[in-house]
Amino acid sequence: LTRRLETTNELVKRSEMVCELEAISAEIPSLKDIECMRETVLATIPRLAAEVRRSAASQLKSSLESLSAPLVSSSVRALRNLSSYDTTVGVFRNYDHLL
DSSP: OHHHHHHOOOHHHHHHHHHHHHHHHHHOGGGGGSHHHHHIIIIIHHHHHHHHHHHHHHHHHHHHHHTOHHHHHHHHHHHHHTTOHHHHHHHHHHTGGGO
């Protein structure tokens, strides 16, 4: 799943994969104790999750600036999948005078 996530470009699919990976890690916390899974659970999944969140927030900002409704919709869906929508919108509201 991590390999597919790294090669998938569609933002909503990537956010869904991150949710699956985070759910697996939460359901089976002992995965980090398995030598071959340690780096994936402790480093790769959090790194990929951060990349997808950053990408979704960036896409939301640029799609709002260009008034692209389909991209706004997919960005919002991705952020909601990642439970980051409210935080991201709050940050944008704090800096809306800069846009």
